[in-house]
Amino acid sequence: MAKITKDTLIMDCLRLNPSSAEILQAVGMHCIGCAMAHGETIEEAVSVHGADLEKLLAKLNEGVE
Numbered sequence: 001m002a003k004i005t006k007d008t009l010i011m012d013c014l015r016l017n018p019s020s021a022e023i024l025q026a027v028g029m030h031c032i033g034c035a036m037a038h039g040e041t042i043e044e045a046v047s048v049h050g051a052d053l054e055k056l057l058a059k060l061n062e063g064v065e
């Protein structure tokens with residue numbers, strides 16, 4: 001089973017968890033349409049947006065297929 005980590009690219013996260021767009025937007029990360037999503041990791045996005053990394057990763061991994 002795949003796992004989303006701090007090093008997962010946002011675009012890969014969107015593929016791994018169908019609910020990740022909604023989860024990211026709920027914490028203020030509107031990265032889905034951003035050009036940076038192709039090369040930015042979850043950790044990098046969190047550092048810009050100020051979300052709690054561990055809580056976000058736990059939530060993102062709940063829906064990993």
